[in-house]
Amino acid sequence: MKALIERIEPLIWVLFGAGFMVGSLLLPAWVFTFGIAQPLGWVPDGALAFERAHALAANPLGKLLLLALIALPIWNAANHLRHFSIDLGGYERDGAVAPLLYAGALVLSVVAIVAVIGL
Amino acid sequence: MSEVTKKTVVVTRFDPDQDEVPKTQSYEIPVQSDWKVLDALNYIKDEVDPTLSHRWSCRMAVCGSCGMMVNGEPKLTCKDALSNYGNTIEVEPLANFPVVRDLVVELDGFMERFKKVKPWIIRAKELAVEEGATRQSPQELADFKQWSMCINCMLCYSACPVVGNDPHFLGPAAIALGHRYNMDSRDEGSAERNEVMLEEGGVFACSYANECSEVCPKDVDPAAAVQQGKALSLLDWAKGLVLPRGSE
Amino acid sequence: MARMAHPQAMQPAKPGPTRTAAARMPQKFPTGGRYLSYIAFGATSFIYLYVALQVLRMVNALASGEAAWNALLESLAHPVYLAFNAFTFLVLVWAGWRFLIKLSAKAQPKKVGPLRPPPAQAVPPLFGALWLAASALVIVVLWGIFP
Amino acid sequence: MEVIEHDVVVVGGGAAGIRAAIAAIEEDPNVSVAMVSKVYPMRSHTVSAEGGAAAVAREDDTLEMHGYDTVKGSDFLGDQHVIEYFVEEAPKELTLLEHWGCPWSRNEDGTVATRAFGGMTTKRTWFAADKVGFHMLHALFQHSMQFDRIVRYDEQFVTRLLMEDGAVKGVVALDMRQGEVRLIRGRAVVLATGGAGKCFPFTTNGNIKTGDGMALAYRAGVPLKDMEFVQYHPTGLPGTGILITEATRGEGGHLKNSEGTRFLVEYDYGLGTKAELGPRDMISRAIIQEIQAGRGIEGPYGQYVHLDLTHLGEAKLKERLPFVLELARTYVGVDPVTQPIPIRPVVHYMMGGVDTNIDGATDLPGLYAAGEVACVSMNGANRLGSNSLTECLVFGARSGRCAVAFARGASAGDEASLRAQGEEEAHRIETLRGKNKGGETIAGVRREMQQAMEDGCGVYREQGSMDAAVSALAQLKGRYADLVLRDTSKVFNTEIIAALELGNMLDVAEAVAVSAAQRQESRGAHTRRDFTTRDDQNWLHHTLCHFDPAGPRIDRKPVTLGHWEPEERKY
CATH class of the missing domain: 1.20.5 (Single alpha-helices involved in coiled-coils or other helix-helix interfaces)
Structure with missing residues (x-):
């Protein structure tokens, strides 16, 4: 398992970097909209109504974007947590932690793909 | 001479012949206002306690011998002014290194990592002297010059959490040096070097704490080299997926 | 006292000829000085994970129909959610700044083959x-x- | 006792030592080379050289001109066949360094850039900003790492040469980590240990420059040559002695006195239009004269003058002299962009050293020397700035090659007899370690030695002060036997290293003082108030100083002249 992870490390790093990039560029405005502005009633009426939201999301471009917004930050989190765990828990645990995190990320990515296709 | 005051220097002592683990020893000494931390250590060595061991030579921040932890931060002691600190200064051997004696740390682990990245010009065909000097534009020089400024003082290794946790990690200075040669227009060895960068403990072991660059006394910015190394070795990795090793 | 480093940290392949004292991590690690921001940056993974799962939840709600979607929007107005999302927003802005501006800018190679990024x-x-x-x-x- | 065998043993890991080791491998890829150094090679003092390395590179330059400049700079005491060989090899060696990755600064067209330097008629100094020694050393060291047949022995302090039948058979080295002595046998030995600036209190030299190789050869019977010629660099920082490179003047910096006057232009110091681009000995004397004329500036470490770079502009300083900016800001709190730098002459370089021929060979079969430790006689009475880095390469390479050739025909020596010498040395060191009786401290004796050297062998010398230095040194050598050592640990015992280094320095310092006291003329860096002119009639010869337990013995050796006839040295 360790050898496999080592072999695909560059790929994981690409997913991590892409996740961080997408997460940094898009998520603050996203969270601001859904988590703060919408509950406080700042978002214009109807903008987030079901029909409009569904139409945006079901559009192929929308699907792709949603997939990116879910799966990539998950890989970002998985890889970052792995280093976080080495920092706080030491290197010896990495043999167990890394496969767990990456397997989790993989599962969640599959779930995300299924969910997005199901739109 | 400049003004003289008293300061207490708390120094880590360790003599493997006598001590199970390192201990500390305090020296109250007169210091001049223009002294560096190294001057205080040399005063102790010369006038108070000749059994103190520490490495130093050029005292002008270029030989890289005198890196130590000063109040918990890795510092080049010949460059670090005593006036930066209060009346008590704590000097310890570099963190993340095994300690040989007092303030002297084990360097051979670094020397092995240093050699691993093949820090020399690799060319398919070596140039003959008669061919004269290679042309290299000022811009091509600027592409790698920054990475060639490392004095191997090891401060970055002492600051890096990955170095302390992961025994395989090549570490900031070694990777930056490999990157220096990869970026040199005269070199053709990046594929060879990137194999090392892609191994366990290579560039991807780095978690980008950026501490190496924070403490570097020569503004080498090793963290940038490591990240750039990730991107560039990635290309070689991808190439390796398409073309099996040894083809080309 | 500083935490011990890995017993093999910076050891040569063949141990040196004299006994050494074990390597220690820097005194300030993990929560002193600049290390605190670094560790906090690592901890932002939880936030990214949380946000990603929230987006996943939205996709599911959209797939389930209007009622589910409206219920979801409704739930986000709960004060606890609101406060946590405000915190999340601040964390994302800080992490985004550190990642994009502080760290990523200098991570661009000066040249990639014949190409020269800005x-x-x-x-x-x-x-x-x-x-x-x-x-x-x-x-x-x-x-x-x-x- | 551990015994290791190699074909060639190189002592020292600076520019000359590494170049010698590489040259040995180039000469014969099967040769096995030991590189023994008391520090990790990248700590060697080559690292501190700043301004550049000289070699003819430009269209408007010729080997003849480089040769003449060097001969004239040497005040006609350089051996001309050596200088001719040097100028011819110089461009090749610097080109090799270029091929090995040295980041030489470049012209817009990609060719290697050159800058002006003191005493050179045209721009022929190759540079890598103002960290040339650093870059050369690191390029050499890193290049050398690919050769598995160069085996490094880092932090091993060589204390004695192994001898058999009047020939060198290796070295005895004290492993600093373990505190144990081991034998490193070799059929030829190359000394490349650098100079001995630490004999003086105020020097640009690092702590490791303690004349170890000079003392090793000297005690083994090889004379030290031209030791009276000690170069004072005109521009060191007061207090620390940290070097501010001559490249500051090469790039157009001015020297100014307390009145803000460019005194090298205003007053006649024999430099003509060269002014700040004059040779080091003459500029150092001019600075001392300015100070004595009351035009110095008073500071906490005595009088100084100003090196003014403010008119060069920040952009140029950052591009060409970044290290100078860093040093001035860090060590004297002065920003050269807006303020002049305080400077005064400081001990920098030993023109003298182990007497060798053009091959780097000494009279002791199997012993070679190159770099500052050696006196191959290309620098004569005064070295030109930027010739020494090139010298390390040219003569490091040649002595490495010649050592291999010698080793081929030499025997390895009889192990039993060599072991006996090792045991003897081990015993000597064992008795020194933690020798807790005696009344003298290392720092105390060292300080008095350095003071004696400054008083007796400064920029200006006279018989009385030099004689006083000679007797002070003889007395200090007596007191050395009464040294007290308190560190009993075997592991990384730096006290015992300091004691051994002090012993080396005392021998070398004595050779300097005795050589100086007997030369009754002023030539190059040897300037006497009581004999103010050069005297070719009586003194156009090298000084040889032989070791003798009863005190140094002086001898002379002819200078090899050539097509450059001695003439008055005026610029």
Whole structure:
């Protein structure tokens, strides 16, 4: 398992970097909209109504974007947590932690793909 | 001479012949206002306690011998002014290194990592002297010059959490040096070097704490080299997926 | 006392000829000085994970129909959610700044084969502009301004 | 006792030592080379050289001109066949360094850039900003790492040469980590240990420059040559002695006195239009004269003058002299962009050293020397700035090659007899370690030695002060036997290293003082108030100083002249 992870490390790093990039560029405005502005009633009426939201999301471009917004930050989190765990828990645990995190990320990515296709 | 005051220097002592683990020893000494931390250590060595061991030579921040932890931060002691600190200064051997004696740390682990990245010009065909000097534009020089400024003082290794946790990690200075040669227009060895960068403990072991660059006394910015190394070795990795090793 | 480093940290392949004292981590690690920001940055993974799962939840709600979607929007108005999302927003802005401006800018190679990315000094403003543009785009679309 | 065997043993890991080791491998890829150094090679003092390395590179330059400049700079005491060989090899060696990755600064067209330097008629100094020694050393060291047949022995302090039948058979080295002595046998030995600036209190030299190789050869019977010629660099920082490179003047910096006057232009110091681009000995004397004329500036470490770079502009300083900016800001709190730098002459370089021929060979079969430790006689009475880095390469390479050739025909020596010498040395060191009786401290004796050297062998010398230095040194050598050592640990015992280094320095310092006291003329860096002119009639010869337990013995050796006839040295 360790050898496999080592072999695909560059790929994981690409997913991590892409996740961080997408997460940094898009998520603050996203969270601001859904988590703060919408509950406080700042978002214009109807903008987030079901029909409009569904139409945006079901559009192929929308699907792709949603997939990116879910799966990539998950890989970002998985890889970052792995280093976080080495920092706080030491290197010896990495043999167990890394496969767990990456397997989790993989599962969640599959779930995300299924969910997005199901739109 | 400049003004003289008293300061207490708390120094880590360790003599493997006598001590199970390192201990500390305090020296109250007169210091001049223009002294560096190294001057205080040399005063102790010369006038108070000749059994103190520490490495130093050029005292002008270029030989890289005198890196130590000063109040918990890795510092080049010949460059670090005593006036930066209060009346008590704590000097310890570099963190993340095994300690040989007092303030002297084990360097051979670094020397092995240093050699691993093949820090020399690799060319398919070596140039003959008669061919004269290679042309290299000022811009091509600027592409790698920054990475060639490392004095191997090891401060970055002492600051890096990955170095302390992961025994395989090549570490900031070694990777930056490999990157220096990869970026040199005269070199053709990046594929060879990137194999090392892609191994366990290579560039991807780095978690980008950026501490190496924070403490570097020569503004080498090793963290940038490591990240750039990730991107560039990635290309070689991808190439390796398409073309099996040894083809080309 | 500082934490011990890995017993093999910076040891040569063949141990040296005299006994050494074990390597220690820097005194300030993990929560002193600049290490605190670094560790906090690592901890932002939980936030990214949380946000990603929230987006997943939204996709599911959209797939389940109008009632589910409205219930979800409703739930976000709960004060605890609101407060946590405000915190999340601040964390994302800080992490985004550290990642985009502080760390990523200098991670661009000076040359990739014959290609030369923009010079290092130009990258932070460029990334800053990109960040603003991307955020504006998200607002414009989600707030119904376009399309 | 551990015994290791190699074909060639190189002592020292600076520019000359590494170049010698590489040259040995180039000469014969099967040769096995030991590189023994008391520090990790990248710590060697080559690292501190700043301004550049000289070699003819430009269209408007010729080997003849480089040769003449060097001969004239040497005040006609350089051996001309050596200088001719040097100028011819110089461009090749610097080109090799270029091929090995040295980041030489470049012209817009990609060719290697050159800058002006003191005493050179045209721009012929290759440079890598103002960290040339650093870059050369690191390029050499890193290049050398690919050769598995160069085996490094880092932090091993060589204390004695192994001898058999009047020939060198290796070295005895004290492993600093373990505190144990081991034998490193070799059929030829190359000394490349650098100079001995630490014999003086105020020097640009690092702590490791303690004349170890000079003392090793000297005690083994090889004379030290031209030791009276000690170069004072005109521009060191007061207090620390940290070097501010001559490249500051090469790039157009001015020297100014307390009145803000460019005194090298205003007053006649024999430099003509060269002014700040004059040779080091003459500029150092001019500075001392300015100070004595009351035009110095008073500071906490005595009088100084100003090196003014403010008119060069920040952009140029950052591009060409970034290290100078860093040093001035860090060590004297002065920003050269807006303020003049305080400077005064400081001990920098030993023109003298182990007497060798053009091959780097000494009279002791199997012993070679190159770099500052050696006196191959290319620098004569005064070295030109930027010739020494090139010298390390040219003569490091040649002595490495010649050592291999010698080793081929030499025997390895009889192990039993060599072991006996090792045991003897081990015993000597064992008795020194933690020798807790005696009344003298290392720092105390060292300080008095350095003071004696400054008083007796400064920029200006006279019989009385030099004689006083000679007797002070003889007395200090007596007191050395009464040294007290308190560190009993075997592991990384730096006290015992300091004691051994002090012993080396005392021998070398004595050779300097005795050589100086007997030369009754002023030539190059040897300037006497009581004999103010050069005297070719009586003194156009090298000084040889032989070791003798009863005190140094002086001898002379002819200078090899050639097509450059001695003439008055005026610029």
